[in-house]
Structures are given as C-alpha cells and as structure tokens.
Amino acid sequence: MNPLLEIRNLAVAYGDVQALWDVSLNVEEGTIVSVLGANGAGKSTLMRTISGLMRPRSGEILFEGKVFSGKRPQQITAAGICHVPEGRGLFSQLTVQENLELGAYLPSVRGYFAQSLERVFELFPKLKERRHQQANSLSGGEQQMVAIGRAIMARPKLLILDEPSLGLSPIIVRQMFELIEALNRQGVTILIVEQNIRQALKIATRAYVLHTGRVAMEGRAEDLLANPEIQKAYMGTLD
Amino acid sequence: MWQFLSLGLLAELTVNGILFGAMYGVAAVGLSLIFGTMRIIFIAQGTIIILGAYLVYWLFTLGGIDPYLSLLLVVPAAFIAGAGVYQALFRKAAAISDKNTSLLIAVGLMFLVQNTMSYAWTPNPKSIVTGYTALGVEILNMRLSFTRLMSMVIAFAATGAVVVFLRRTLVGKAVRAASENMQAAMLMGIDPHRVNAIAFAIGFALAGAAGVALATTYPFDPYFGFVFALKALIALALGGIGNVVGALVGGLALGLIESYSAFFISGGWADAISYGVFLLVLMFRPEGLFVRSIKKA
Numbered sequence: 415m416n417p418l419l420e421i422r423n424l425a426v427a428y429g430d431v432q433a434l435w436d437v438s439l440n441v442e443e444g445t446i447v448s449v450l451g452a453n454g455a456g457k458s459t460l461m462r463t464i465s466g467l468m469r470p471r472s473g474e475i476l477f478e479g480k481v482f483s484g485k486r487p488q489q490i491t492a493a494g495i496c497h498v499p500e501g502r503g504l505f506s507q508l509t510v511q512e513n514l515e516l517g518a519y520l521p522s523v524r525g526y527f528a529q530s531l532e533r534v535f536e537l538f539p540k541l542k543e544r545r546h547q548q549a550n551s552l553s554g555g556e557q558q559m560v561a562i563g564r565a566i567m568a569r570p571k572l573l574i575l576d577e578p579s580l581g582l583s584p585i586i587v588r589q590m591f592e593l594i595e596a597l598n599r600q601g602v603t604i605l606i607v608e609q610n611i612r613q614a615l616k617i618a619t620r621a622y623v624l625h626t627g628r629v630a631m632e633g634r635a636e637d638l639l640a641n642p643e644i645q646k647a648y649m650g651t652l653d
Numbered sequence: 654m655w656q657f658l659s660l661g662l663l664a665e666l667t668v669n670g671i672l673f674g675a676m677y678g679v680a681a682v683g684l685s686l687i688f689g690t691m692r693i694i695f696i697a698q699g700t701i702i703i704l705g706a707y708l709v710y711w712l713f714t715l716g717g718i719d720p721y722l723s724l725l726l727v728v729p730a731a732f733i734a735g736a737g738v739y740q741a742l743f744r745k746a747a748a749i750s751d752k753n754t755s756l757l758i759a760v761g762l763m764f765l766v767q768n769t770m771s772y773a774w775t776p777n778p779k780s781i782v783t784g785y786t787a788l789g790v791e792i793l794n795m796r797l798s799f800t801r802l803m804s805m806v807i808a809f810a811a812t813g814a815v816v817v818f819l820r821r822t823l824v825g826k827a828v829r830a831a832s833e834n835m836q837a838a839m840l841m842g843i844d845p846h847r848v849n850a851i852a853f854a855i856g857f858a859l860a861g862a863a864g865v866a867l868a869t870t871y872p873f874d875p876y877f878g879f880v881f882a883l884k885a886l887i888a889l890a891l892g893g894i895g896n897v898v899g900a901l902v903g904g905l906a907l908g909l910i911e912s913y914s915a916f917f918i919s920g921g922w923a924d925a926i927s928y929g930v931f932l933l934v935l936m937f938r939p940e941g942l943f944v945r946s947i948k949k950a
C-alpha cells in the first residue's frame with residue numbers, strides 16, 4: 415500500500431538561500447511520525463512546503479498517491495491535510511468559537527460543524543466555558559487547545575503539528591502528548607515536529623532527523639530512542 | 654470672537670463636525686478593510702468616492718434619478734467594480750511580499766480616475782441641487798440641513814452593515830482572520846484572493862455610499878479625492894489601523910477637530926492642524942487613540 419504522504423527528493427529555498435536538500439520522507443496511514451533536528455534545520459520549512467505555504471524548487475509531494483506539490487494551501491487543506499503552524503497561528507482578536515468556526519471553513523467539512531464542535535468541547539471542556547472570549551485572553555495551554563481544536567474542526571486525515579509543546583509547562587506538555595496519541599487512536603495520522611525529543615520519540619512510530627536541511631537519520635522511533643548518537647546530540651544530560 | 658460664542662454655536666460646530674466627520678469615517682473604514690488583508694494604504698479611496706459622487710450627479714442630471722434612490726444602483730455597482738478592480742489590477746501584485754507594487758498600482762489608479770473624471774466632467778466643481786437641498790430640520794433650537802443629516806445616517810448605516818458582516822458571517826470572519834494572519838488563514842483553506850477581492854468590493858461599496866453622501870451635501874471636483882483620502886488616512890491613524898469601528902470614530906474626531914479649529918483659530922489653519930494631529934498621533938500613539946495599547950508578541 416502507498417504511504418498516506420510521500421515526499422520525494424524535495425528541495426526548497428528562500429530566494430537564494432536553500433533550506434532543504436533532497437529530503438525524502440514517508441508517512442504511513444495511521445502512524446505518528448516525528449521530525450527532529452536543531453533550530454534552523456529546516457523542519458518548519460518542510461511542514462510549510464507540505465501545506466503549500468511554500469513551493470518546492472524541485473521534488474514531489476504525494477498525498478494519497480496524488481501529486482500535491484505546487485498546489486495552493488486551500489487545495490491541500492481541502493484534501494485533508496491540516497497544519498498547526500509553529501506558534502499556533504491563532505486569530506488572537508477573534509473569539510475561541512470564531513477560531514473553531516474557521517477551522518471548519520471549507521464547504522467539505524462545514525456540514526459536520528455542529529458534530530465537530532461537540533467533539534472539541536468534549537475533549538476540552540475549558541474551551542466551551544471560554545468560547546466567547548477573545549483567543550489572546552487565554553493561557554498558553556488553552557491557546558494550544560484552541561489550535562488543536564481548530565485542527566480537529568477541519569477533520570484532517572493528516573495532522574501536522576509544528577512544535578506544539580513550545581512554551582508550555584511540563585504538565586500541559588504531557589497532557590498534550592496524551593491527546594495526540596488519543597487522536598491518533600481515533601484514526602488521525604500525525605506528523606509532528608518537536609524539540610521535546612524524548613516524548614516525541616516515545617509516541618512516534620517512525621522518526622526523521624534533519625540536519626542543516628538534509629535527512630541525517632531515519633528509522634523506527636524506538637531504535638532512534640535507543641541510539642547513543644541521538645542521546646548524545648539531542649538529549650544531552652537531561653535525565 | 655469669544656463674545657459670539659454661545660452654547661448654540663458650540664453645538665452647531667459640534668454637529669457639523671460630526672456630520673462631515675462621518676464621511677471621513679466611511680472613507681477610513683474602506684481604507685481599514687483594504688489595509689487589513691492587502692497591507693497597503695489604498696490611496697485611491699477618496700478618488701473612488703468622487704467617482705461615486707459623479708455617478709450620482711450623472712444619474713441625477715441625465716436620468717433624473719433621485720440621489721438617495723441612486724444608492725440602490727451605485728452601491729451594488731461599486732461592489733462589483735471593487736471586486737473587478739482587484740482581480741484585474743491587484744491580483745498578481747498581491748501575491749508578492751513586496752507591497753510597493755500594489756501601492757504604486759493604487760497611485761496609478763488614482764491619477765487615471767482623476768484625470769478621466771476631469772476630462773469627462775471638466776475640473777469645475779459640481780453640486781446637486783434637489784427640492785430638499787434647502788430643507789432643514791429643527792432640533793434643540795438648531796437648524797440642521799436635511800442632506801447633511803442624511804449623509805450621517807448613510808455613514809452610520811454603511812459602517813454598521815460592515816460591522817455586522819464582519820462579525821456575523823463566516824466570510825466576514827474569514828476577512829478578519831486574514832487581516833490578522835494571512836498565512837494561518839490560508840491554512841484554514843481561506844483563499845487570499847477571495848478575501849482581498851471582498852475587502853476591495855466592500856471598500857468600493859462604501860465609497861459609493863460616501864459618494865452619495867458627498868454629492869448631496871458639498872460641491873466636489875475631480876481633485877478633491879486625494880485630499881479626502883489623506884483625511885481618511887488621518888482618521889485611520891486616530892482610530893487605530895485595522896479597527897473598523899475605530900476608523901469611524903477617528904473620522905468623527907477629525908471632523909470635530911476641523912470644525913473647531915476652523916472656527917476658533919481660522920479656516921486656513923484647519924488642514925494644517927489636521928495633519929499636525931496626524932503626525933502627533935503617529936509619534937506618540939501609533940496604535941491609535943481609541944485602541945487599548947496592544948502588546949505585540
């Protein structure tokens with residue numbers, strides 16, 4: 415069977431500055447795939463290219479076997495890829511509920527609006543209480559709930575999360591990883607970028623390590639977790 | 654001069670300031686919307702208002718159509734024209750991150766429309782005189798001109814309609830979302846060209862309404878549009894860029910400032926004072942006078 419997402423020999427540049435070289439990556443349906451790497455390695459660039467915010471210089475992106483590279487973000491979103499960008503990308507002047515409504519903006523999912531909203535409020539009762547508040551009045555953890563809730567509203571087949579744990583307290587981070595696993599059990603395939611390497615590897619099926627715009631390492635998450643090189647390079651002396 | 658100042662006169666200055674300020678406000682609301690999604694100051698906004706005024710004048714003198722009735726024609730036509738102008742002129746430029754191209758297109762459009770109007774209708778000022786132009790309404794011992802009151806009603810109604818659209822409809826919410834974060838909006842599946850075109854369409858529709866308001870109250874000429882756009886820009890700065898209600902309030906404030914300074918200082922100083930206020934606000938309150946300070950992350 416084809417992987418849900420298949421990236422072949424991708425090269426991406428910002429003007430004259432190339433950020434990705436010859437990146438290939440597969441995400442099988444139903445799995446969690448982690449992308450790791452130092453700051454500036456090109457992780458966000460890769461996610462932005464998948465969701466169509468950037469166009470690749472060369473290479474191909476296939477989703478469900480169809481070529482999506484070079485298509486516009488709304489076509490990619492409509493196909494079932496939902497990208498929660500680094501920093502969450504909330505509409506801070508809009509209310510929580512308005513943010514969620516925009517998650518279901520596309521006609522293909524708008525019909526499920528009430529049902530999806532109920533699902534989000536079931537997952538995050540806090541958001542139901544705060545649904546008429548402006549998004550920027552929420553705490554960091556609650557804002558992350560809105561970001562993930564908004565993604566759920568889009569009923570994605572593939573959910574891309576770019577550093578969802580950024581700026582959150584350890585307890586909230588743990589809850590968030592549990593939530594990601596729960597979503598995955600409900601059938602959402604997940605591609606996650608994390609600095610929180612140990613946790614990201616624990617929940618993942620496979621992982622890729624990017625280094626200065628190239629895939630430096632890839633494999634089963636549990637193998638990478640046990641790999642002394644990874645432990646030395648990325649986990650330092652932390653527990 | 655102080656000996657002439659009575660409560661009645663003060664009230665009249667205030668009312669006149671508000672009436673004219675409401676028109677600045679509508680122009681500023683249009684600027685605010687277009688700035689929101691496009692990130693350019695649409696400098697041709699005032700000239701489009703004048704074009705609207707000419708259209709009303711033309712419908713009135715040639716077709717005998719009542720100026721207020723022509724709202725029903727001018728506003729929808731302007732709405733469609735706004736979307737068309739975006740698709741024809743701005744669509745390509747909007748896709749590039751350097752906004753100077755879009756700004757230059759707006760400048761070019763302003764001069765083109767200005768000169769075309771000047772050719773079509775001569776540079777001489779025009780005004781519309783109807784049966785009700787001289788009508789007045791007596792309120793609290795003040796005689797208010799009927800047409801100016803109507804202009805204010807049009808301005809408030811138009812702004813109110815835009816606010817309802819932005820707050821209550823999904824597309825309106827999409828416009829607000831895109832104004833705040835276009836890339837995140839695109840990830841929701843929102844088409845940037847669609848929200849840009851809507852911002853232009855509404856901006857032009859507002860200009861059409863303002864054109865009716867202007868044509869029925871003041872004489873206008875083709876070159877007045879540029880000054881009008883500058884005034885709208887000041888209103889925008891007062892109200893806080895990217896805030897629709899603030900833009901209207903900013904327009905009202907500017908109208909008051911002009912009305913008072915024309916009387917208390919001198920008519921000649923009114924404009925200089927407006928531009929002075931503009932600079933002072935940008936220097937000391939760049940987020941606008943009527944916005945709580947926003948901390949940027």
Ligand SMILES: Nc1ncnc2c1ncn2[C@@H]1O[C@H](COP(=O)(O)OP(=O)(O)O)[C@@H](O)[C@H]1O
Pocket residue numbers: 428431433451452453454455456457458459460
């Ligand atoms: N908007 C941009 N313009 C130019 N270069 C950029 C831009 N965004 C990122 N880069 C560069 O691309 C490289 C990869 O960045 P990014 O994908 O954000 O890395 P990561 O997400 O792994 O931290 C870095 O060298 C960064 O400096």
Ligand SMILES: [Mg+2]
Pocket residue numbers: 457458459500
């Ligand atoms: Mg990043």
